[in-house]
Structures are given as C-alpha cells and as structure tokens.
Amino acid sequence: MSRLPVMSTKRVLTSSSSExxxxxxxxxxxxxxxxxxxxxxxxxxxxxxxxxxxxxxRASLYRPVRGAGAxxxxxxxxxxxxxxxxxxTAPKASNTKxxxxxxxxxTGATRRQPWDLKGKVSDMEGKIRTYxxxxxxxxxENEALKGSVAQSQTKVAELEREVxxxxxxxxxxxGELKKLSGVEKELEKEQSEKNxxxxxxxxxxxxxxxxxxxxxxxxxxxxxxxxxLSAQESTLARLQATLKExxxxxxxxxxxxxxxxxxxxxxxxxxxxLHNTIQELKGNIRVFCRVRPLEDGGLSxxxxxxxxxxxxxxxxxxxxxxxxxxxxxQKNYHFSFDRVFGPQSSQQEIFDEISLLVQSALDGYNVxxxxxxxxxxxxxxxxxxxxxxxxxxxxxxxVQQIFKAGDKLQSQGWEFTFTASFVExxxxxxxxxxxxxxxxxxxxxxxxxxxxxxxxxxxxxxxKVYTEDQVLGLIALAKQNRSTAMTAQNDRSxxxxxxxxxxxxxxxxxxxxxxxxxxxLVDLAGSERMxxxxxxxxxxxxxTCINSSLSNLGIVITSLANKESHIPYRNSKLTYLLQNCLGxxxxxxxxxxxxxxxxxxxxxxxxxxxxxxxxxxxxxxxxSNKK
Ligand code: ADP
Ligand code: MG
Numbered sequence: 270m271s272r273l274p275v276m277s278t279k280r281v282l283t284s285s286s287s288e289x290x291x292x293x294x295x296x297x298x299x300x301x302x303x304x305x306x307x308x309x310x311x312x313x314x315x316x317x318x319x320x321x322x323x324x325x326x327r328a329s330l331y332r333p334v335r336g337a338g339a340x341x342x343x344x345x346x347x348x349x350x351x352x353x354x355x356x357x358t359a360p361k362a363s364n365t366k367x368x369x370x371x372x373x374x375x376t377g378a379t380r381r382q383p384w385d386l387k388g389k390v391s392d393m394e395g396k397i398r399t400y401x402x403x404x405x406x407x408x409x410e411n412e413a414l415k416g417s418v419a420q421s422q423t424k425v426a427e428l429e430r431e432v433x434x435x436x437x438x439x440x441x442x443x444g445e446l447k448k449l450s451g452v453e454k455e456l457e458k459e460q461s462e463k464n465x466x467x468x469x470x471x472x473x474x475x476x477x478x479x480x481x482x483x484x485x486x487x488x489x490x491x492x493x494x495x496x497x498l499s500a501q502e503s504t505l506a507r508l509q510a511t512l513k514e515x516x517x518x519x520x521x522x523x524x525x526x527x528x529x530x531x532x533x534x535x536x537x538x539x540x541x542x543l544h545n546t547i548q549e550l551k552g553n554i555r556v557f558c559r560v561r562p563l564e565d566g567g568l569s570x571x572x573x574x575x576x577x578x579x580x581x582x583x584x585x586x587x588x589x590x591x592x593x594x595x596x597x598x599q600k601n602y603h604f605s606f607d608r609v610f611g612p613q614s615s616q617q618e619i620f621d622e623i624s625l626l627v628q629s630a631l632d633g634y635n636v637x638x639x640x641x642x643x644x645x646x647x648x649x650x651x652x653x654x655x656x657x658x659x660x661x662x663x664x665x666x667x668v669q670q671i672f673k674a675g676d677k678l679q680s681q682g683w684e685f686t687f688t689a690s691f692v693e694x695x696x697x698x699x700x701x702x703x704x705x706x707x708x709x710x711x712x713x714x715x716x717x718x719x720x721x722x723x724x725x726x727x728x729x730x731x732x733k734v735y736t737e738d739q740v741l742g743l744i745a746l747a748k749q750n751r752s753t754a755m756t757a758q759n760d761r762s763x764x765x766x767x768x769x770x771x772x773x774x775x776x777x778x779x780x781x782x783x784x785x786x787x788x789x790l791v792d793l794a795g796s797e798r799m800x801x802x803x804x805x806x807x808x809x810x811x812x813t814c815i816n817s818s819l820s821n822l823g824i825v826i827t828s829l830a831n832k833e834s835h836i837p838y839r840n841s842k843l844t845y846l847l848q849n850c851l852g853x854x855x856x857x858x859x860x861x862x863x864x865x866x867x868x869x870x871x872x873x874x875x876x877x878x879x880x881x882x883x884x885x886x887x888x889x890x891x892x893s894n895k896k
Contacts, residue, residue, distance in 0.1 A: 530681070534780060537681060541632040548629055554826060554857040555607040556884035557622065558582055558877070560865055561647040562612030569865040572873070574611050581605040582863075584874055604877045606884055612865065616654055620666045626856050627667045630773055631674050631685075633784030635855035637791065637847060638663065641819070641880065642862030643872040644763040644795030651860055652769075652792045653744065664769055664790050668740040671771065671788070682779040687734045688772040691747040692726060694842045695765035696814045702747035702767065703730035716845050724849050731772075744769070763795040764811045766818065766843050770850075789850045791843075793819065796879070797872050818843045819879075825851060826883050859883055 381388045560582070563569060575581040584602040608622055623638060630636040640648035654662025675685040691702035692714070699714035712728035719725055734740050747769070751762050769790045776783050794815045799808070818841040825844045828836045829852050838848040851857060861880035863873050 533681060537678075544625070544628060544632065545634065548625065548634075548856055553855070554830070554859070554883065556859045556861060556880045557608045557610065557619075558604070558606045558861050558863060558880065559610040559614065559619065559647060559651060560612050560863045561645075561650075563865050566612075568612060569867060571867055571870055572863070572865055574609055579609055579611075580607065582609045582877070584870070584877065586870060602874060602877070604881050606861070606880065616651075616660055616662060616666070619651065620663060623663055623667065623858065624670055626858055627670050627788065628674065629856050630771075630786050630788040631671060631678070631775070633775070633786050635786050635789075635850045636858075637789040637850040637855055638858045638860070639791045639793055639822075640860045640862060641793050641796055642860075642876050643797040643864060643869060646862035646864040646869075646872075646876070648792050648795075648860070648862050649762070651862060652790055653748070664744060665737075665741060667788065667790065668771070669737050671773065672737045675775075678775070682777045684776050684778070686774045687740075688731050688774075689734050689740055689743055690726070690729055690731050690770045690772075691743060692729060692768050692770075692846070693751060693765050694768065694818070694846070696810060697818070697842050699726060699729075699842060699846075700750075700765075701729050702750045703732060703743055704750065705730075705746070716842065722849075724846065726846070734771075740771075764815060766794050767792045768843075768846060787850050789847055791847070793822075796876055798875065817841060823879060823882060826857070829853075830885075 381392065560572060560574070571585050573583040573585060575583070582604050584604070585599055586602070587599040610619060626636045626638065638652075640652045642648050650660075650662065652662050653664055654660050671687070675683070675687075678685070689703075693700040693702050699716070701711070701714065704711060714729055715727045717725055717727060725731075732743060734743070747767070751765075751767065771788045773786050773788065774783070775785075796815075796819055798816070799812050821837065821841040821844055824840070825836055825838060836848075836852065838844045838851075844851070849855075859880060861876050863869075863876060
C-alpha cells in the first residue's frame with residue numbers, strides 16, 4: 270500500500286502511454302531512427318532551446334521517474350531536462366567554446382570542422398555512450414515498470430477478482446433484494462387482503478348479530494303462530510263437525526225442496542186443471558158486452574143496465590101509436606151475456622176478466638178474443654186502448670201478463686218462447702202489419718196449413734219476442750202501418766180486421782212436458798150495415814167482404830157449437846186464419862161494443878143480436894195442447 274502513490278503515478282503513465290509501454294520495442298527503433306536523423310545536428314538537439322513540437326511531445330515519454338542518471342537527464346530532450354541542474358550544465362560548460370565556435374549561422378548547432386573527424390567521432394562516441402546510458406536506464410526503468418506493471422496486473426487481477434466477487438455478492442444481494450422487495454409487495458398485498466377480510470369479518474359479525482336478533486324475534490313469532498295454529502285447528506275441527514251437520518241438513522233440505530217442487534208442480538197442474546174447469550164452466554165461448562160512454566159522459570135513455578147483476582142489458586124503444594089514439598108503446602129488447610160492462614167500467618176491470626183466459630193461453634189452451642161492433646163503438650179502444658197506463662187496452666195488458674207469468678214459471682223449470690205476428694184482412698186480402706220494407710215491394714200472403722195441421726201465412730213477419738217493450742214496439746209499428754193505409758184510403762182501419770197473434774211455446778225439460786198455444790186478439794171491422802143504395806164501387810166491395818166475413822164468423826162459431834161435421838172455415842180469410850184458435854180445444858171471448866147514442870139504436874140491436882147468437886152456442890169441452 271505504501272506504494273500506492275507510486276502506483277498511481279505509474280498508472281497514470283501506464284494509462285496515458287499504455288500503447289507505448291506495450292510497444293517498447295518499436296519505441297527503441299524509433300529512438301534509433303531519431304538518433305539517425307539527429308546525427309548531423311546532434312548539438313542542436315541536445316542544447317537547442319526550441320525543439321519541434323513532436324520532439325517535445327516525445328520527450329514527455331521519457332520523463333525521468335527517478336532523479337538518478339544525471340547524464341541521461343541532461344541529454345533528455347524534455348522540459349524537465351531544461352531546468353538548470355548541475356548535471357546538465359556540466360557538458361554545457363565543457364563545450365562552451367566549441368559551442369560558441371560552432372554557432373556561425375545563428376542556428377545553435379555545434380559544428381566541427383570537417384576535418385575534425387576525431388572530434389566528430391568522440392562526439393559520436395559520447396553521444397553513443399549517452400544513448401547507451403540512456404538506453405540502459407530506460408531499460409532499467411522499463412524493467413522496473415514491467416515489474417511494477419506485473420505487480421499492478423497481479424493487483425489488478427486481484428482487484429478484478431475482488432470486483433467480480435463483489436459484483437457477484439452485489440448481484441446476490443440484488444437478487445435477495447429483489448426477492449425481498451417481492452416479499453414486501455406480497456406482504457403489503459397480504460396486509461391489504463387482511464384488512465379487507467377483517468372488514469368483512471366485522472360486517473359479517475354485525476350481520477350475524479342482526480340475524481340472531483331476527484331469529485329470536487322469529488322464534489317468538491313462531492311460538493305465537495304455533496299457538497294460533499293449534500287454536501285454529503281446534504276451531505277447524507269444530508267447524509268441520511258443524512259443516513258435516515250442515516251438509517246433512519242441506520241434503521235433507523234438498524230432498525225436502527225436491528219433494529216440495531214435485532208438490533208445487535202437482536199443485537200447478539192441479540191449478541191448471543181447476544182453472545180450466547172454471548173456464549169451461551164459464552163457457553168456452555163467452556160474450557162480454559161493453560157500452561161506450563156518451564161523449565158528454567152521461568148515459569143514454571134507451572140503454573138500461575140491470576142494477577142487480579152485471580150480465581144483462583135492455584134496449585128500449587118507444588114506438589108512436591099509428592092511430593094516435595092509443596098511448597105510445599115501448600118495445601124492450603133484453604139480452605144477457607157473460608158480463609155486461611157499463612160506460613164507467615175501466616180498462617183494468619175489463620182486463621181482470623180476460624186475464625183468466627190469458628192464463629189459459631199460458632197453460633196451453635188456444636185463446637181467441639174478438640172485438641165486435643159498429644165503427645166508433647170502442648173496439649180499438651178495448652183491444653189496444655191508449656198509451657197512458659190506465660187507458661191501455663187488452664193487448665198490451667195481456668202481453669205484460671204473459672211475460673210476467675212466463676218469468677214466474679221459470680222457477681218451476683218452464684222455458685217460454687214467444688213469437689208475434691200482426692196481420693190485417695182487408696177485402697179478403699192479408700197485409701203484414703209488421704212489414705218494414707219498401708211499400709212497393711210488399712209481398713203477397715197466403716194462408717197455408719202445414720203437415721202437422723198448423724196454420725201459417727206465407728211471407729208474414731213472425732218475430733221472436735223476449736220483452737214486453739219489444740211487443741209494444743211491434744204494436745206501435747202495426748198502428749203506423751194501419752194509419753199509412755188509412756191516408757191512402759179513407760178510414761180503412763174500420764173496414765178491415767186486424768189480428769194480433771202471439772204463439773206461446775213452453776218447455777219443462779226437467780219434467781219432459783211441452784205446451785203450445787196461440788193467443789189471438791182481433792179488432793174486427795165495423796159491423797154497421799149500409800144501405801145498398803149508399804154503397805157503390807169500392808165501398809160496396811168493402812161492405813160485402815165485411816158482411817160475409819162477420820156472418821161467416823158467426824156461422825163457424827155456431828157450427829162448432831152444434832158440433833157439425835163441416836165447419837166452413839174456408840169461407841172467409843178470417844175464420845181460415847183463426848181455425849186453430851176456434852173450436853174444440855180453444856177458448857173464445859167476444860166483446861160486443863155498443864155505441865150509446867140513440868141514432869145507433871139499430872146497429873146496437875143488430876150487434877146484440879149477433880152476439881147473443883154466439884153466446885147461445887156451447888162449444889165442446891176444451892182440452893189443452895199438452896204433448
Ligand atoms: P172503433 O174502433 O170501434 O171504431 P174506437 O175504439 O175508435 O171505436 O172508439 C171511438 C172513440 O170512442 C174513440 O175516440 C175512443 O177513445 C172512444 N171510446 C171508446 N170506448 C171508450 C170507453 N170505454 N171510454 C172512453 N172512451 C171510449
Ligand atoms: Mg177501430
């Protein structure tokens with residue numbers, strides 16, 4: 270270590286001239302070359318102040334390491350050598366003369382005289398010696414440097430080894446450090462994971478606490494529910510027992526209901542039978558007389574109604590004595606009918622009697638109700654009436670009763686279907702009063718008998734009806750159709766028959782019973798007779814048709830009453846149309862409407878005569894159309 274300063278110096282040298290040190294041999298050659306070059310100017314080379322820069326640079330290579338070798342130093346062309354030293358000055362002094370002598374050209378070079386060969390040789394020899402000495406010292410120096418280089422190299426190798434081992438150690442340490450830093454990161458990661466887990470744990474702990482609380486409350490609730498359940502179970506058991514009892518009760522009640530339904534049905538059938546018996550006892554053909562009030566509300570003198578009963582009417586006519594001597598004679602005409610209604614009788618009173626027959630229609634009997642009388646006697650008022658409740662006539666009231674009774678019978682298993690038709694017979698021609706099409710396209714109608722002996726009219730509107738309102742609508746339509754005809758031909762309605770028919774079909778599916786019947790409500794044409802002289806053309810035809818159809822109606826009823834083999838139904842459209850509603854299994858009611866005015870006396874008498882002829886008939890016992 271003590272050599273370190275030297276080493277550093279050497280190192281500097283080595284490093285700065287490593288090339289030179291390594292190429293020592295070429296250097297020596299170089300030096301020889303130099304010697305050769307300087308041969309002619311050796312003195313200048315040694316003593317000269319100014320040297321070429323290259324030589325100066327080279328001189329630095331030979332800078333003496335040690336102070337030894339004064340000659341060498343003096344000869345060396347280095348800056349250090351230029352310093353004035355004792356050694357260097359010596360030769361200088363010795364050659365001062367020569368030098369002064371050899372400086373003629375001012376160049377500084379010591380020149381021997383050409384002849385001075387000996388001097389030149391001695392100079393050369395001196396130079397050689399100097400160079401040898403120099404060479405020797407350089408060699409020595411070189412050797413020393415070599416040794417030192419070897420030492421240094423050894424040292425360097427050692428140091429390099431040391432450096433290598435240090436490097437290895439460092440790389441080991443670095444590896445370890447790397448590992449450690451990885452471990453550190455892992456540790457940090459673990460730590461953060463641990464933190465997360467700890468948080469989670471605390472969360473879970475809290476949740477657990479909540480759940481525990483919840484569980485506790487649910488357990489309490491469960492207990493409560495269990496208690497409730499057991500209470501409800503016992504209630505259920507009680508209810509089940511009650512249910513069983515109730516079910517038994519219900520089944521016994523059902524049996525009872527069935528029995529009662531049977532009884533009810535039997536009762537209903539019994540009622541029908543009794544009702545029919547009563548109707549038959551009253552007569553299957555009945556005639557009611559209705560007297561219209563006078564326009565001023567009073568009662569006419571020639572019509573007298575018996576106070577004792579409501580079945581007789583007397584028409585009185587006083588005749589003046591032809592001779593004038595005797596007192597005026599009064600002729601009384603007595604008539605009795607099933608009922609006589611005075612001018613004060615209301616529409617309701619009239620209907621109360623008819624409603625029994627309407628009931629018969631629902632029970633399966635054909636029912637026919639006629640209004641007979643002269644024009645203005647109140648036929649239309651009786652059959653149709655007016656629109657206000659109290660003044661409503663037989664048709665709307667009958668329809669109302671039928672729908673109500675049909676609804677009631679539904680509870681006993683009856684299903685009813687109703688079909689309505691409304692036809693007018695004028696001059697023995699049928700006209701559909703429910704026709705809704707164009708007047709120009711009115712179809713013609715024919716009365717036909719079907720295979721099962723039912724009567725039907727071709728092209729006639731048969732409308733299924735489900736409500737009372739629907740029927741009232743149809744009646745209004747018929748009225749409108751009749752009034753249209755009336756404007757075309759003056760007051761045609763009084764010279765035509767209008768026939769409202771309601772076909773009733775009842776089915777009791779449970780008991781397999783069906784019934785079918787028709788309710789006919791007929792507003793007949795005016796029965797007044799006209800003098801033949803007064804009636805001509807169309808009026809004559811009208812009159813003839815009316816007379817023949819009304820008298821034929823009388824004949825048919827009488828024939829039926831007399832149980833004649835031939836009933837002349839075909840003689841008029843009216844009887845032909847109504848053939849199934851008249852006769853054996855039907856109930857017929859004839860209203861004879863009376864005008865109270867004295868000038869209607871003749872017509873009234875005719876009407877009462879016609880009606881009593883019908884009333885005298887006894888039609889065979891009716892049987893309902895049960896199937
Ligand atoms: P017809 O149809 O027989 O020709 P209407 O029924 O048209 O006779 O009756 C003629 C008039 O007499 C009508 O104005 C009618 O309102 C009235 N009328 C008929 N009968 C009664 C009665 N019972 N009570 C009150 N007015 C009646
Ligand atoms: Mg009328």
